[in-house]
Amino acid sequence: MFGLIVRKELREILGTPRFAATFGVVSLLIVLAFYLGARNYGHARTQHEAAVAENLRQMEGLTDWLQVKPSISLPPQPLASLVSGISNDVGRNVTVMGLGTLRASQSRYNEDPVLAVFRFMDLDFIFRVVLSLFAILFAYDLVSGEKERGTLRLALSNAVPRSTWILGKLSGAVGALTLPLLVPLAIGGLLLVVNRVPMQSGDWLRLGLVVLAGLLYVAANLGVSVMVSALTHRSSTSFLVLLVLWILAVLVLPRSAVLLAARSVAVPTVDEGLSQLGRLRTQLWAEDRQAIDTFLQESMSGEPESPEAAASIVGRFNQFFQQRSEARSQALEAFEARLTEQRANRQMAQERWAFSLARLSPAAAFSIAATGLAGTALDLPRQFIDQARAYQEVFERFQKEKTGGRSSGGIQFAIRVASVDGEAPKEEAVAIDPQELPAFEFRAPSVAAVLHRTAFDLALLMLFNVLFFAGAFVAFLRYDVR
Amino acid sequence: MLRVLIEKEWKAVLLSPKFALTFAVAAALILLAVGIGIREYWAFESQQAAAQHLLAEEHLEQTSWSDLGSQVFRRADPLQIFVGGVHNDIGRLARISPRQAALLEQSIYSDDSILAVFRTFDLSLVVQAVLSLFAILFTYDAVNGEREAGTLRLILSNAVPRAHFVLAKFVGTGLALAVPLLLPVLLALLAVVLAEVPLDGSHWLRLMLFLLASGLYLTVFMAFGIAVSAITRRPSTSFLILLVSWVLLVLVIPRVGLLVAVHRVPVPTVAEIESQKAGFETRLRANYRRNLEDTWVVRQRAMAGLDAVDRVAYEDANLWRWLEEDDAARMQLETELERHTSRLDETLRHRKAEQERLAFSLSRISPASAYRLLAMRLAGTGVALKTRYEAAARGYQHTFARYVEESSGGGAGMMVRRRGGGHTGSFMGAREPLDLSAMPSFQAPREDAAMIAAVPRELGLLAIEALACFAMAFVGFLRADVR
Amino acid sequence: MQLDNASDRDNASELGSVPDLGSVPGPGPATNPEPLLQTIELTKRYEDGVLALDRLSLEVAPGQIYAMLGGNGAGKTTTLNLFLGFIEPTSGEALIDGIATHVDPLRAKERIAYVSENVALYPQFTALQNLDFFVRLGGRKSLDREQLSTALDRVGLQREAHNKRLKGFSKGMRQKCALAIAILKDAPAILLDEPTSGLDPKAGMEFTHLLGELRDEGKAILMSTHDIFRAKQIANRVGIMDRGRLVAERERHELAGEDLEALYVRYMAGPSEEVACLA
Missing domain, CATH: 3.40.50.300 (P-loop containing nucleotide triphosphate hydrolases)
Known part of the structure; x- marks a missing residue:
């Protein structure tokens, strides 16, 4: 009996022109998203590598590692081209100086606002907006439509328990709408392979989970549609109600949640931090300048008697200067770390607020899960800047090693001592080898960490499914079939 | 006769069960969107004002002309309340320094990424996505619904020209949808006025044009809905066609157009360009330094053999010439740098413009894109916002550099020349705060005329699309089988 | 149900038997x-x-x-x-x-006036609203409510239904409305x-x-x-x-x-x- 109902439901959905049309559109979109995502990734990869190479090339001819301020950038991630999240909104490039605040700048959208006008079409968008709408389109009249056509009366005039009937319908509808999606998704996966997108096994797993989350989300939409359909008696009413719910869940609730959170948890602006930092720097620098002046006054009371004396003065000065600047940079770093932490804490609080509110909408839960899995969620800028800081330390050590521990305060002193006979002491300038520069590698978080973070949202999606399906079930048991 | 039909359409919409719910949702969304817009407007203004204030404080503590920098802050535009455009995506300030190109940086979305997760919400989005959906919802069964119900036969059994029937559908439904929406729109405008958002004449004009464009855009969808319902036999069919078309037109085509354009016209990243610029500059400066050293060697050599007194006399005699020579060399360096920089920038701008053109012309097939582009252009929050501000920032950069040069008495204090070997004065210049009262202020760029100039074309496009749909409805219905 | 004369009521009572022709108001002469x-x-x-x-x-x-x-x-x-x-x-x-x-x-x-098989009128309008619309559409200048109501009375639609929406009307009631429309179109x-x-x-x-x-x-x-x-x-x-x-x-x-x-x-x-x- 159950099998019969499932088969009927499958045939009823799969055989309609409505299925052919929507499935065609969706397949096209999914394949297109994969194809363009892969091409886009390849293109971004080339561009990234070119930029890195160009960076190194520009260092050729330099003679001093102190002149080098490597610019590191966030390499394109294979999954980010499929689920872009906020990867286009965060700064991609960091200029690493020996010291000081690192700031990622030049987000893709800032650089190319054209892209921001319409944004990209990624899997997140296709599932969250397009497929959810189509799920509603298929399920809004699952119960009320049969009632209107009169087939429900006929069916239930047989010895069919209502529970069997609704369970059959639900499973048939879920099967009919989710299983066919696997075809374009598989083709998409194939396109990734063909286009030689370097997907690690971890990436495949994460992509698989994104798809799973997507299917769960589509099923949740089906569930809610059947539920509403079993609560109303006219299919036009149920569609209207579902459309309004869809608008609220997809367009309104997530955005309002964030804005509400932004209002209730104030985060200090970046400017404030920068300004405080700048003021501290000026103050420390003024103090140091005082000290340096005193030092110079004391040690350079007259013309140095000999080049050796001059050299010793320069040596002592450099040592002194180094000490001061190191102390200064330490103080600044500590201060900055405190500021950053404060801001990060506030941001986390805001995020918790916003997300726990937004998660009332399955669309938001899916989006959070998908971007989390793809590594393009809010952690991305934090991870990038953390790794950039780690690189900063590596680079600083490297610089010190290369320059024999000379000042790394970002300022260099070359006190030219013109000799009396007019011959400038020509330093033997040796070009540096840019290849020695330590490379920056962005490490995406491990699969385990990602799973740990997104488990909650995946569970939430399942919970939505359970709730909606149970709701549909109960609603149908009490449905007035007259 | 026509009036009777129009009146009936109008009543039919207002009395239909879906009207109350959709109207409530639409009204709530309009008010919510504008409310959010007003809040974001003032939040942005105060953020920028605070940043400006902090900058001014920093300036007060500045003691050296050489590291005097400035920042240019983007001002909020009142119309961003209605059309956010790329406002949140592009930087909100540009740092002005002699060395670096003035580029907008620190976008709201990169500073506060959480806002980027779900993006924000504005009136143009409500119109573009939600109201267009409602327009379809009210028209998908306009003709074939009446045919299925049988009322069409009854109507046409009277001496009613078919054209009148379609026209009445159009006008009646349009009025029934537009007039009630005026209420929340007026309330929203009132809220904007009460929130003391400074709107001048040009703003009002552009705002009205934006509302006009919104009306026209919704008309396109209404006409499209009526056309499809006139061509197809069953409401369920027309509904499916319309919903799929809506998904394609509103959600897909704009994005696909963009993806294709990105694919076809690759644009070098700023990182690439900056790296090229930096490399060129490093080489040029190294060259310049070597030349300077060589010059000095030559000059010192010329003084070789002179005793101390003659030396000073010689130096005094030639100093002015030397300084002029050095200055000229420096100027040449700057010019060359600038030329190279502007050439690179020009190329980049060119490529971007090309990409933009392709992306937009591809996506303009969809009225949703045409509407969005028009709305952004009217509100001044389109892609041009960035170019406009960066051009202004570049202009200000020159003014500022000139000001610094004049105020510091030339040379910008970059070269500390040691004369005779003795260390004079303190390390690195004076320590008194600078007198910055004469510092030029940055004027936010406005291009109202250009914004409005672009309107007729885009409005025309929407009008043509509406007319085409209307013609389709017309022809479709005149040939329709009403049995 | 208010029928005009007693003979009609007699006819109604004859339901079930095949009514003879004479009981219907006599057909006019083929003039x-x-x-x-x-x-x-x-x-x-x-x-x-x-x-x-x-x-x-x-x-x-x-x-x-x-x-x-x-x-x-x-x-x-x-x-x-x-x-x-x-x-x-x-x-x-x-x-x-x-x-x-x-x-x-x-x-x-x-x-001509037309009454379709399964009379379709606007379900969200009341009987009077439907009547008003279609009568005006038929080319009659707008009639007042009383005239419309009178027509509905004539076809035998109960007064309390005049201001009800058509949604719940039976086929017979809808047909009465349609006939009223046809009568008023004249x-x-x-x-x-x-x-x-x-x-x-x-x-x-x-x-x-x-x-x-x-x-x-x-x-x-x-x-x-x-x-x-x-x-x-x-x-x-x-x-x-x-x-x-x-x-x-x-x-x-x-x-x-x-x-x-x-x-x-x-x-x-x-x-x-x-x-x-x-x-």
């Missing part, structure tokens, strides 16, 4: 031979090749009721569609008051498509009465029907149609001595069922 509704060699072949109407010629004069009898696919509805100008004739013409419907459909339609000709199908006997009886009244006011009435009894009861002339052709035509007085049912069955026998399925 004016000038037809108001007329088809001349009217032929319709659809795009798919089906010949729906084959050289049909019939006439309905003012004060006459013409009943087209026939099974599904006999061409009754096609005839009405041609009168309404919804389709174009392949050859021949349908004339209303001498105006060919495919030449000047609008002027022709000013002269067109010289009335076209009725299966007016009695799906009505309960009482409603059918009332309907027949009203139709008789309208005939007596001088309307030319053309109706399509399956209902032999009603046709026999009220029509001045009955045409039996089969597969697009008029196979038999009987005047009222001819019917008196003839078994219409037998006649109908005779003509309808044979392959007509298959044709019906095709159509």
Whole structure:
């Protein structure tokens, strides 16, 4: 009996022109998203590598590692081209100086606002907006439509328990709408392979989970549609109600949640931090300048008697200067770390607020899960800047090693001592080898960490499914079939 | 006769069960969107004002002309309340320094990424996505619904020209949808006025044009809905066609157009360009330094053999010439740098413009894109916002550099020349705060005329699309089988 | 239910038995031979090749009721569609008051009122709103509520239903509204498509009465029907149609001595069922 109902439901959905049309559109979109995502990734990869190479090339001819301020950038991630999240909104490039605040700048959208006008079409968008709408389109009249056509009366005039009937319908509808999606998704996966997108096994797993989350989300939409359909008696009413719910869940609730959170948890602006930092720097620098002046006054009371004396003065000065600047940079770093932490804490609080509110909408839960899995969620800028800081330390050590521990305060002193006979002491300038520069590698978080973070949202999606399906079930048991 | 039909359409919409719910949702969304817009407007203004204030404080503590920098802050535009455009995506300030190109940086979305997760919400989005959906919802069964119900036969059994029937559908439904929406729109405008958002004449004009464009855009969808319902036999069919078309037109085509354009016209990243610029500059400066050293060697050599007194006399005699020579060399360096920089920038701008053109012309097939582009252009929050501000920032950069040069008495204090070997004065210049009262202020760029100039074309496009749909409805219905 | 005179009430009580012709308000004398509704060699072949109407010629004069009898696919509805100008004739013409419907459909339609089979009105409007709309659409300047209500009274719709939305109306109630619309339009000709199908006997009886009244006011009435009894009861002339052709035509007085049912069955026998399925 159950099998019969499932088969009927499958045939009823799969055989309609409505299925052919929507499935065609969706397949096209999914394949297109994969194809363009892969091409886009390849293109971004080339561009990234070119930029890195160009960076190194520009260092050729330099003679001093102190002149080098490597610019590191966030390499394109294979999954980010499929689920872009906020990867286009965060700064991609960091200029690493020996010291000081690192700031990622030049987000893709800032650089190319054209892209921001319409944004990209990624899997997140296709599932969250397009497929959810189509799920509603298929399920809004699952119960009320049969009632209107009169087939429900006929069916239930047989010895069919209502529970069997609704369970059959639900499973048939879920099967009919989710299983066919696997075809374009598989083709998409194939396109990734063909286009030689370097997907690690971890990436495949994460992509698989994104798809799973997507299917769960589509099923949740089906569930809610059947539920509403079993609560109303006219299919036009149920569609209207579902459309309004869809608008609220997809367009309104997530955005309002964030804005509400932004209002209730104030985060200090970046400017404030920068300004405080700048003021501290000026103050420390003024103090140091005082000290340096005193030092110079004391040690350079007259013309140095000999080049050796001059050299010793320069040596002592450099040592002194180094000490001061190191102390200064330490103080600044500590201060900055405190500021950053404060801001990060506030941001986390805001995020918790916003997300726990937004998660009332399955669309938001899916989006959070998908971007989390793809590594393009809010952690991305934090991870990038953390790794950039780690690189900063590596680079600083490297610089010190290369320059024999000379000042790394970002300022260099070359006190030219013109000799009396007019011959400038020509330093033997040796070009540096840019290849020695330590490379920056962005490490995406491990699969385990990602799973740990997104488990909650995946569970939430399942919970939505359970709730909606149970709701549909109960609603149908009490449905007035007259 | 026509009036009777129009009146009936109008009543039919207002009395239909879906009207109350959709109207409530639409009204709530309009008010919510504008409310959010007003809040974001003032939040942005105060953020920028605070940043400006902090900058001014920093300036007060500045003691050296050489590291005097400035920042240019983007001002909020009142119309961003209605059309956010790329406002949140592009930087909100540009740092002005002699060395670096003035580029907008620190976008709201990169500073506060959480806002980027779900993006924000504005009136143009409500119109573009939600109201267009409602327009379809009210028209998908306009003709074939009446045919299925049988009322069409009854109507046409009277001496009613078919054209009148379609026209009445159009006008009646349009009025029934537009007039009630005026209420929340007026309330929203009132809220904007009460929130003391400074709107001048040009703003009002552009705002009205934006509302006009919104009306026209919704008309396109209404006409499209009526056309499809006139061509197809069953409401369920027309509904499916319309919903799929809506998904394609509103959600897909704009994005696909963009993806294709990105694919076809690759644009070098700023990182690439900056790296090229930096490399060129490093080489040029190294060259310049070597030349300077060589010059000095030559000059010192010329003084070789002179005793101390003659030396000073010689130096005094030639100093002015030397300084002029050095200055000229420096100027040449700057010019060359600038030329190279502007050439690179020009190329980049060119490529971007090309990409933009392709992306937009591809996506303009969809009225949703045409509407969005028009709305952004009217509100001044389109892609041009960035170019406009960066051009202004570049202009200000020159003014500022000139000001610094004049105020510091030339040379910008970059070269500390040691004369005779003795260390004079303190390390690195004076320590008194600078007198910055004469510092030029940055004027936010406005291009109202250009914004409005672009309107007729885009409005025309929407009008043509509406007319085409209307013609389709017309022809479709005149040939329709009403049995 | 308020009927106008006692004799009507008597008729209502006779339900169940086959009413004799005399109990219906007497048909007017066959006076004016000038037809108001007329088809001349009217032929319709659809795009798919089906010949729906084959050289049909019939006439309905003012004060006459013409009943087209026939099974599904006999061409009754096609005839009405041609009168309404919804389709174009392949050859021949349908004339209303001498105006060919495919030449000047609008002027022709000013002269007819139409009551469709399963009367469709706007469910979200009240009976009065529907009436107001369609009457004005029919070219009458707007009537006041009282006039509209009076018309609804005349067709026998209870007062309390006048301001109810059409949503919950039964078929009979909707048909009363449609008749009220037709009455108020005051067109010289009335076209009725299966007016009695799906009505309960009482409603059918009332309907027949009203139709008789309208005939007596001088309307030319053309109706399509399956209902032999009603046709026999009220029509001045009955045409039996089969597969697009008029196979038999009987005047009222001819019917008196003839078994219409037998006649109908005779003509309808044979392959007509298959044709019906095709159509």
